[in-house]
Amino acid sequence: MLRIDGLTFRIAGRTILDGASATVPDGHRVGLIGHNGAGKSTLLRLILGQYHPDEGEIVIERRAKIGTVAQEAPGGDETPLDVVLAGDAERAELLKAAETEQDGHRLAEIHERLATIGAHAGPARAQRILAGLGFDEAAQGRPMRSFSGGWRMRVALAAVLFAEPDLLLLDEPTNYLDLEGTLWLEDFLARYPRTLIIVSHDRDLLNKAVGHILHLEQGKLTLYAGGFDRFVKTRAEKIANLEAQRQKQDAARKHLQSFVDRFRYKATKAKQAQARLKMIEKMEPLPELPGEQRIDFSFPCKDELAPPVVTLEGAAVGYEGRPPVLRNLNLRIDPDDRIALLGSNGNGKSTFAKLIAGRLAPAAGEVRRAPKLRPGFFAQHQQDEFHLDETPINHMAALLPKASPTEVRSRLGAFGFGATLAETPVGRLSGGEKARLLFALMAVDAPNMIILDEPTNHLDIQAREALVAAVNDYAGAVILISHDRHLIEACADRLWLVAGGTVKPFEGDMEDYRRQVLAGAFDEGPVKSAAAPSADRKDQRREAARQREALAPLVKRVKAIETQMEKLAKDLAKTEAALADPKNFADPARLADLGKQRADLLKAQEAAENDWLEAQEALEAAS
Template sequence: MLQINDLTFDAWGRRFFDHASVSVPPGAKVGLVGRNGVGKSTLFKLILGELPAGDGEIGYPKQARLASVDQEHPATPVPLLDTVLAADVERDRLLAALETAEPEQMGEIYARLSEIGADRAPSRAAEILSGLGFRQDDLARPMAEFSGGWRMRVALAAALFAEPDILLLDEPTNYLDLEGALWLESRLKKYPHTAVVISHDREILNNSCDHILHLIDGKLTLYPGGYDAFERQREEKAKVQEATRAKVEAQRAHLQSFVDRFRAKASKATQAQSRLKMLARLPPVSAVAIEHTTPFVLPSPDRPLAPPLVRLEGVTTGYDGVPILKGMNLRLDLDDRIGLLGVNGAGKSTFAKLVAGALPAMTGHLARSARLKVGWFHQHQIEALDPDDTPLDIIRREMPEASEAARRSRLAQYGLGAAKVETRVENLSGGERARLLLNLVAAEAPHLLILDEPTNHLDIDSRRALLDALNDYQGAVILITHDRSLMELVADRLWLAADGTIKPFEGDMDDYARFVVERAKQAGKAPTQIRAAEPDPPPKPAPARAKVPTGPARRRAEAAEAALARASQALADIDRALTDPGVFAENPAKAADLGRRREAAQAALEAAELEWLEAVEAYEAMKG
């Protein structure tokens, strides 16, 4: 369906593609992956003809329809549902033709409308819009009433409804909430034609894609399977490549050694020349390219606070006297990892502001530890950055007493090296700005981290680095994200924002995903009921399926393992000292002290082993 042959493309002083070739099978769902800035979006523009291709060829069938979602839908007076329906150009044209058709032509037009399922189009469009977060009473609203972010969703809905032969999606989940991302994951899996998706969402790449297209060093390589399969295949490929390189280099060294030793000897000249020809024929094998990802720095609080960190009893909050969230009864402790669910507009960001201290409670009782330090990351921080600032300007304000060398060292820890520290913010990538702010909000070792869509600009390796840092962080976390993988691997408990309040959700992410997909299907059954009632909140699953919070047990097991490693190392250090004969000969008192310390270290090791065994058994039992 999509064929790229020997593509070479240079622009903006660099080479994006270097004799790249790939063949995408018809009907494939392909995840296009690669580091930020390698040229993934550029490839889409080349396929669409928005950039003049250099050398090489990009081909697909002449009759194939292409579509992408790269800008929001215009703010027109046309109603939402009609806007999406108009994306099916043939249906729109046939309906218009009916207005002026002669009687003898109408039969043919109606037959074609029936063939393309025109009567089901409103239902299908309504289901797509519901899945992307629109309400039933939005369907009759004109496009001009929606914000830019919602018009981006309309553009995505129109592309999915039109079902082009080749669908190109560039980070489609960046302007979706978790509910929209869950629905899109299910929809892409069933898409009837070829789709190529640029995404850093591991769940979409695993569950919706049957191929991964990797862009690195200007080359394109297609791997079968999802992202996990791609990682395994790439790791195996790297091992084979490294083994081949080592073998070739060893053979090269052996041949070169022979040539160096015998080139000057007449009796060996022929053999030496033969070895030189063999050297020239040895294939070049490049070393495996290692892509380094800078870790995040999320220091844990020095001293734990007495529980609870935050307690809400009948709390209502909102803006300008208008309540948004009512009657909340919740408690947050130091070891809590809360995943906050709910559609856009349900009050998740309002709750984050309340807990962060940026919004007061209107009624009820909100208790918070007096020494509580909160690190709060939200997307508006990235938008509010002064475009003329540099990372060095920002860190100077954050570290006014530090030396210039210390500031630069801190920025290097954040992944901003010497070449970036004096770059203006407007010229930094979204990922670099997100990294800077994420590290800054955690710089003072807060007791609570509130992360509102932290992964929007991070590539998949940076998301894994953030996950690792959060699992090492010894404080409380409230996470709002459309990244299902991050939510599942960080959150121990789920809270749901719905019906004007926030309550614990007693299911897991699989339960919630099923609810989201089913809600969209139900909405599509009656698209003309513009003022249909709101869907019921998700039903609570049976107690046997309830997810047991395992975070505290997991962190106890991790802490016990670390304590065991320290105890083992301490005993090993003492044993090493006791093996020195000079200790007994020159300092008998020190030798006696070492003996006593060894007994204590051995006892500490045994206690650590017992605690580790108990912690691991408890964690495994809870997981089971």
């Protein structure tokens, strides 16, 4: 599908790719990884033809359709469903041509191609993709102008997934998704039937959705089999073997050189010394050991508090002039709590975090905080408050007016800001560097509670691992909102579900939550907690039998509709075959009759698909 051969590319004199080569076979799902600034996005632009290499070439299978997420989604009166359906340009063009085409032979070809690409099932498929990315039925029919930029980017992602290109290129697609959307996308991409290259720093996505890792390091590309965890193990073994070879080669060189130094000027040994010199010269230098980019930082905590840190009794919270977003909050947070908030975007996770942080006052009920509580709050939108022409030193010095320049630099250095980076204008920092600057500024007051709202956006894998270590070493309470499942599983020991207008503990683990998200449980309100494992087996069997009996009518209805859909599909195929039969081209009346039959069958098929979707959703909800 894709061959990269000796690719070299430079930007402003800096070499990004240096003779890089790799081959991605047809049907492979590949995760493209590398530290921030390594050139991953640049490589995607080269594949798309937006950049042109200085040397080498990129060869893509002939006639392969390449797709990527559009930079912007429309913001007019079109609905998300309209935009997604238009994402498959071939389907849209064929449907438009079918409405105006007069030539019977050409019309038959059009209908044959539409049948081949499954065009008539398009609306149902588009609806499923949008639903997976968080758009309910009502949202799918709203005008695009009513959505924020993040939701429009979800529509752009849905459009390219619907188009199902032969080569799909995705660059950090989860940055605009919540955890629920990320879990759905992970499952969708794991079953993607064509070639996929995805840039991501999400470990779970790279373990579950791809079968190979393409590592970009020091301008070179290396393809590894397996997901991310296997890549880490294989690469560690490769580095260890390389180091062992280097030590062995150094020992051999030292031994040979010792002989040469002793005997090169002794007549009887001169030839042997020269032979050993040639052996040393012929030793091929081993490649340099790859340098690991390591980042370490920590969150200081002083004034540790006695429990409870925060208590909520009958509390409600919302925004002025609007009904409360969350009600009936009866919760308690202790100093050693590590709590992750689950729930779809829009359910109120950030609102709840602001209430805990004291940035929103309760609309009802009571919120009691420890007198010395000092929360630190991290939110991605705070990056918009940076002064882009000022440096990290300026921002840190503003918070520490009495600190010496050495102390200011030391504070920044603890979060990976060396001398050069600390003096770089914020406008020129990468997204990950801005996030680390936010961490550094948040840590200034040594808060005894930290609230992290999507902290991993733009962080590479090394920085994410540093964040995991920093959170686990932190002495205070932690409230975490993240679409990164690895971060939640590594750091949180309690899960709270924000859904149905309130916040309640979720008793299952992340795997329970994932299963229920993919089953559509969150579409019908709060996700249910995992069943208690201690139930008696006989009672469990009885309950299972009762559920099967209750579900039987729904199962029967789904199967009946599926049988109807199979019959309609066969009838439609026969009709389209007749339309494509040259024998019927000379009989206009026959063609007209067949055209009417086909139109009726398409309407019946669409109605059956809608009935099937409703029945399936009812069955899943009941299950």
